[in-house]
Amino acid sequence: MRWSIHKPLTLIGLLLTVSAFTAASPSKITWRTLATTSFTEFYDSSKGIWSLEASYPETILALQGKEVFITGYVLPVDNKGDIYALSAYPFSSCFFCGGAGPETVMGLEFAAPPGRLATDAVKTYSGKLILATKPTNGFYFTLTNVKPFTP
Numbered sequence: 001m002r003w004s005i006h007k008p009l010t011l012i013g014l015l016l017t018v019s020a021f022t023a024a025s026p027s028k029i030t031w032r033t034l035a036t037t038s039f040t041e042f043y044d045s046s047k048g049i050w051s052l053e054a055s056y057p058e059t060i061l062a063l064q065g066k067e068v069f070i071t072g073y074v075l076p077v078d079n080k081g082d083i084y085a086l087s088a089y090p091f092s093s094c095f096f097c098g099g100a101g102p103e104t105v106m107g108l109e110f111a112a113p114p115g116r117l118a119t120d121a122v123k124t125y126s127g128k129l130i131l132a133t134k135p136t137n138g139f140y141f142t143l144t145n146v147k148p149f150t151p
Helices: 002-022
Strands: 038-044 049-055 067-076 084-087 105-110 122-131 141-148
Touching: 067 105, 105 122
Parallel strands: 105 141
Antiparallel strands: 038 049, 067 084, 067 122, 084 105, 122 141
C-alpha cells in the first residue's frame, strides 16, 4: 500500500533528475570550424559597393539558432564600450585592423550590459548563434543573449 503512494512520487523525482542532467548544454564551436565558411564577392547596387556573401557548410548551418560557446579575444566596436565583438585574433591582427577575414570575428549581443571589457581579454561566451549570408551592417556570425561561459 505504501509503495503505491510513493511510486508516482519516486518516478517524478527520477524524471526530474534525469532531465536536469540531459538538459542541452551549449555546443562548442571553434574558429577553425567557422573558417570553413566560403565567401563570394558580389556588387551591392543598393550601397554601390562590392561586398561578400557567405556560404555556410552544413556543420555550421546545423548550429543556426542553437546555443553554442566559443573562446576568443574581446574587441570593442564603438568608443563608448557598448558594442563588442569576439575575434579569433587580437586587435592588431583582427578583421578590422589586420588582414584576417570576416570568418574570424563574431558580433556579441549581451543578455545584460557587460560593463567595460578589456580589449584583447581572452573570454569564453555562450549564446544563440545567428548567421547572416549578407549582413547589412553587422556580422556574418552573431551570438545573441550572450553570457560568460565556463566549459
